[in-house]
Amino acid sequence: MNDRHTTERGRIRIVGFDDANANRSDNDASDDDDTDGATPADSGAGPATTAETETMSASTLRQPGRRLENAWRRFRRNQSGMAGLAVLVVMAVLAVFARPITVSTTEVTITLQPFSLAPYDPAAMFVGPANAPPSPAHPFGTDWAGRDQFSRVLVGGRYTLSIGLVAVGLALCVGVPLGAIAGYFGGWIDEAIMRVVDVLYAFPFLVLAIAIVPILEPVPILGSGYWTVVVALAVTGWVGYARLLRGEVLSVREREYVTAARALGVPDRTIIRRHVVPNAVAPVVVQATLNVGTVVLTAAALGFLGLGLEPGSAEWGAMLAQGRSSLLRGDWHITVFPGLAIFLFVLAINLVGDGINDAIEPDRDATDDRRRIR
């Protein structure tokens, strides 16, 4: 995990261009076009410097393609990260193929996905005895209305995955641009946006959610349930990303390539979009990945308070919350399976997030963190 072990000896290391070295050594490892055995690393100072300058200039222009490749390669070496990713992929596949996906208007019905892994329709009631423990016919048992838990857990993945991704996605769409603008332009724009961020930070999420949900209810498009929860989560989530990104942007904007771009007359908009944000976005990506997990847990807590999705939804958190009285009765199967599902999902997401963290920024300077956060 520590890229300081290079084969180059006696070289002066210049901190801040680590990515250049990483790119170089990785390129060397994978590039078949290189001359056999004559890697620049082993030769003397001359060709090394030239090669280094070349790759340096290439990487100072920041080829995201290359960088992503390298990050992916590093990620692949991380066992727990890969395990987490595998779990997520399996969950996603199960969610997609759980029940058929169809699009229909009044005349036409298009089936996007015809497979059905779930044996029963998750909303079909009384397909089995109520509150039955796990059995061959119903591997996860049935709930109070005789609905098959196995089918519901499978289909529930859709809600969980989509809520997590959509809520975080929306929050990013708001937080990243605002954070970038604040960090890049500085001055009163920065102050204004950061004060708004501070104000919102003073409200704990559930306080805002409890208030937002009844406010959003009368709005026609939203109604209760899915979109209300997602919007509530997004509205409160963007704040963290804005602040984080702003901090990163503050240091990135001092980099030479930005100055160069400015000098060339590239418009600010393009600079932000193409140069600043891609280089600053790394910790935000890590945070966002981790937040998918917290978002799912928060949606579950909202379900517990009764503010969540439409009653009867097969969402894991809702199933967990609605089944809580059965815990005391001894019907363990009603809460254990959705609970395990959430647990696995959040665990996997966190492993992936950690993996991404290690893959993208192996050597972050801790002292800069504090300044960036304020």
Add this chain to the structure above:
Amino acid sequence: MAGNSVGSGEHNRLRRRSFLTRAGALGVAGLAGCLSFDSATADGPATELIEEGFATADIEPPFETTIAITQGEERNRFAQLLQSELNGTGFFDVEIESRDFGSHIESMLSAADTEENAIFVASWTGGWDPSNYVTMLFHSEYQTPNGLNVGHYENETVDEYIDAGLTETDSDDRVEIYRNLQQELVSDSPASFVRFREATHVWDGDVVSDWQTYPLQPGSYYAVYAPWAGVYTDLENETEFVGDLGSDVSNYDPVKINGTVSSQATALVYEQLVGIDFDGEVQPMLATDWEQLDATTYRFSLREGVQFHNGEKLTATHVKRSFQRYEGTTRESDVYDWYESSTIIDDHTIEINCKREYGPFETALFNVAIVPLAAIDGELDLQEEPIGTGPYRFVEHESGNHWRLRRFDDHWFTGDEAVPATPPIETVTLEIITEQSSRQAALERGDLHFSYNLPSASLSDFEENDDYGVGRRVSGGFDMILYPCYLPPFSEPSVRRGCNMLVPRERTLENVYHGIGQLAYSPVSPLLEDYAGESFQQEIANEYVRST
């Protein structure tokens, strides 16, 4: 070149996969509700009625609507069962919307004005008089927001019956009136009645040997000591009784009380002129005797030697001014709906005049607490400390934690064969527990001696357990579905009738409430046996609900 150009193949695969996930999930989430239905065919009397109504109202099935409920596990489940039934006919496409209590009430009050497209599930608690069950809900004068006639239902016959019931004092005639009224209401179906609730009391058999279950929730704790009803409870090896309350007590002042829990907590503190006992009979409380002088005047003899917790002695002035105190408050209709004036004859005699002949007179008296003059004059704030004449006086209320009462030694009761002069229980502590599972856990562990609101699923377990006593009585509450009569197709009685036949009453009672409660077909609770006994309910069911 630099920029966000898509890089290597692996990168592509990653994006494609997550795109699919997103699309699939979003697709499902966004299209929720677009299930394919059985086509809308009429294959039974219920659906035929609905089809007829749709045709008259010129509506194309499926009709999209919402079931609006408040939060709560059982409410939730009932809504799901109803949704499944309605969607199954093919005539409806129903969604469920769960709101917090405040928003729910809010939307019910404004529903007709905003023409909201929703079916409301609500609970109503009547009392000891049949008028409590119908007036606010179905009389055209009480259309929201001045009452709870949410659907803005208007039916002259119904109005006539309700008015007649209120002004008739002969009990046989009243029974006749209310039976006709119920027939009319069920055949027109402005609401569907689903289940009559039961009061379910569970107590720790080791501590509480015998307990009487009062059917109405505000009176749950009368069993502690109610000499006027001939009931009291003794504890074994204990002088403190620990019960529970489902939510925090909010207001202690009778003219401001706005919740069942507050009434429940103060039931042992305040007293009234008369009381309705555990069998529904009127008993003297602060009044010893009364007679009806003419159609609108009654003379009461007041009990002597009654002391308030603050030392004042009860006189007719207290009674008169306690009544007058309701004017200008949120609960003024409790009194001023029928009360005209009162005349003090002497210290212990008072005459009360009603605006008109009033059938539920005695029941209404049971609602008016008599309070000390110090409170009426403003020296004492009842919102800080409730003071009455009851057998227990207020000790403390730790917000969110507990409510405590202690025996009042100067209570007026001098004892008889049934009930001792001094209440055996010295302290009554009611713990405030909002989470139902916690309530059950507390009872099981012994932290509570008594609970009145356990989850219905656990009740059978307690019944089988000899260590616990369970009391069940049909109470004055019912669950109902209110139709938006202002909105087609629900403006058509046939649609409402049809839906009424489809309501999954048996399933709900069985699977959601685990058998606790009784099937309801008409509004008045079987608690009032004369007006809505078992056989009457069956008649109604056979005629209007069961497929004939």
Add this chain to the structure above:
Amino acid sequence: MSLGRYVGRRLAITVPVLVGVSVLTFSFVHLLPGDAVDALVGFRDVSPATEAAIRAEYHLGQPVWNQYLLWLRDAVTLEFGESPVTGRDVTATIGSRLPATLALGGAAWLLALAIGIPAGIVTAVKAGEPADELGRIAALAGIATPNFWLGLILLFVFSVRLGWVRVIPPDAPLASIATAKFLVLPTITLGTAAAALVMRLLRSSIRRELDAPYVTTARAKGLPERTVVLKHVLRNALLPVVTIAGLQLAFLVDGAVVVEGIFSWPGMGRLLVRSILRRDYPLIQAIVLLIGVAIVLANLLVDVIYAILDPRIRY
């Protein structure tokens, strides 16, 4: 810049933030559908005169502007008026619930630090070994468990099945052994996620610090590893933990709402939820304002402490 100027500057910035918090508090309460009078009166039949009188009593007829200013003026002197629902003084109500909230929140926070810091140090130092893996998995498990589920399970196992602890708070003063015993389960429920976060943060922070030159120097000087870590590295590595200490306040409030319900703990979380449901305006505003101000001030304090400890950030 000097410490004094830095603090002054941050203080100056805090003022508009506080104003913003107050405006937001006031406005979203008014965005809630329905108002206190509707909630109070409900469907009861009251005369229009009565309704008008109630409205006037709570200033509800006035333009929103005025209401805000009146409220703000009173809030500064901690006078939040009477609750229309209970008729009792709002400040007194909050005052009665505040100690309980502080007790639970404080205990959870201390637990988070007491477990998170040692665990973070151990897993950082023993990186790669089984102890580290175990620690990481435990932390992830702590984060991934929904807190209400954890609470219910703990309640079920330790209170109902084993009977070791009460289900509802004992009838004893806050600062007593009985209450402390009762608080164990809620504190664990509330503090687990926070402890896990602290542990992870400290671990990555220490690992970063261990690469710094001064560590190499210290080791070269021959100092035992223990001294290096505990005496030098820890001081620097704790800084990010200090940073999030302010944010933790918000997380704790979130968790408290749920935990208080399960354990029937009379804190402010439940009070807040109830007051929102009942549209008890004055109470909602008072609590939310209190929480908001507390968080802002906590963050300010954290900034100042950080500035004292690390002069580099005083740009």
